[in-house]
Amino acid sequence: MEDLNKTLQQRRQKAAEMADLGVNLYINDFKPLHSLRQALPQTAYDDPDSALGEGEFIVAGRIIAMRDFGKAAFLQLQDESGRGQIYIKKQEVGDEHFEIFKKLDIGDIIGCSGTLFRTKKGEPTIHVRSFTPITKSLRPLPEKFHGLTDVEIRYRQRYVDLIVNPEVRDTFRKRVQIIRLIREFLEERDYIEVETPMMHPIAGGATAKPFQTHHNALGMDLYLRVAPELYLKRLLVGGFERVFEINRNFRNEGLSTRHNPEFTMLEFYQAYATYLELMDLTEEMVTSICQKINNTLIIQFEEQPVDLSPPWKRYTMDEALHEVGGVSVDILADPDKTMALAKEKGLKLEEKAGPGKAKMELFDLLVEEKLINPTFITAYPTEVSPLARCNDDDPTVTDRFELFITGREIANAFSELNDPIDQRERLEKQVAERGDDEEVFPEVDYDFVRALEYGMPPAAGEGIGIDRLTMLLTNSPSIRDVILFPHLRPEAK
RNA sequence: GGGCCCUUAACUCAGCUGGUAGAGUAUCUGACUUUUAAUCAGAGAGUCGCGCGUUCGAGCCGCGCAGGGCCCA
Secondary structure, eight states, X not given: OOOOOHHHHHHHHXXXXXXXXXXXXXXXXXXXXXXXXXXXXXXXXXXXXSOOOOSOEEEEEEEEEEEEOSSEEEEEEEETTEEEEEEEEHHHHOHXXXXXXXXXXXXXXXXXXXXXXXXXXXXXXXXXXXXEEEEOOOSOOXXXXXXXXXXXXXXXXXXXXXXXXXXXXXXXXXXXXXXXXXXXHHHHTTOEEOOOOSEESSOOSSSOOOOEEEETTTTEEEXXXXXXXXXXXXXXXXXXXXXXXXXXXXXXXXXXXXXXXXXXXXXXXXXXXXXXXXXXXXXXXXXXXXXHHHSSSEEEXXXXXXXXXXXXXXXXXXXXXXXTTOOOHHHHTOHXXXXXXXXXXXXXXXXXXXXXXXXXXXXXXXXXXXXXXXXXXXXXXXXXXXXXXXXXXXXXXXXXXXXXETTEEEEEEEEBOOOHHXXXXXXXXXXXXXXXXXXXXXXXXXXXXXXXXXXXXXXXXXXXXXXXXXXXXXXXXXXXXXSSSOOOOOOOO
């Protein structure tokens, strides 16, 4: 079975010795009255002359460092609020308790009570009057100085990562804060949060490969959703005029620093709005969140500054191709020349692909990665936007935008197509064209078309990838740094 | 899916041209009642990711596999 190495055996041995001394190794009746940060506030560190709290403090935490002097010791404790130092003296806690103290290990969770004092060097410290072991740790923690850097172990054993790398906890706290701020922002604007199905009979709302599952009692296949879009629009038909959902989407595709098979998406829809209003809304939402999270709008991402100060740059697809990508106006105006340029750049286009698809590919190649500061791209070709409303003046493009920051797509939005006949045609065309792809399970969602036939108010809708937004706002280069338990292959046995 | 790179003690890492496996931290023993990566003395700790091959001899060379990273599709 489990072949214990020496360290693990020693830990178990110590645990047994503690039990022999009458110690319950896993108690559940200790109530800390103060967090370490409450007992030892930041101001106590900032100002070495400041007065410390009076009276008894009762705290609990994990031992993360120990400096032992024989008859006394300094320990570094960590709880959710942070870290702090405690001082244990044999004379103070008594011989019997000091014997128990000697059996404690780094990693153990203990509780203690005591008063505050400053050490010779001025560090505020809890002078322990009594302590009690709360939870015994049977595994050694990574080294104190370098911490845990092996990314594989950091992701597989996130609990260890969280114990020893405090900045990781900060990132995930920020993530939660970001989501909370999004909720507040939308609720202030009369949006309501809804929950729509995660299991779909038809994989729709985005062209992505779905995960397939099966309902036994009903004897039917289901798909984990690739997007909630078609359900949220049904709610617009039903009369909810401002809805949003923050939840997981699942896409059965490759993994990368920007893709996890399950990821968190914000989608929101607003009746009687256009994509232009959503651009303003997005700018306001992201900047207000960034200001609250980072106290600045000029942030660092992978060693480079990113300026989120409004107003953000707005380009049409053609303008971006011309001004950022260096493609001449002459070429952009001529479908044949556009196609020729795409081929010249080595882009592989499918048989059916037209100039719209070619522009999209050219954009990916020549423009996307250069959009460091926030940039809205509008006027996407109709050819690549099956659910978006066509522009009234130029039906070859749609009333759509995408937002790029640090060369990454952060948001995708458009004025929604609400003509049921047009929508049915586009969906049927899409299914016909994808008929050969066995992994996409193409099928037209006729119930969605039926819903539109009842009449969906004009609306605009948007999706924002929460993981990517969190990456941006926490300076995390990999999506795995902002997902607590990212997907990995099974551990080798 | 393709290319390149990584995998050595619990952790962070060395290991030269193929010749008996190294350090720091952690751990254990001893000393030490104000340390800050405490200090001092000593000790133990390894299936060098897994498998096959080449060789008198492989952590190191070759092939395959697994896991991870980066880039590309």
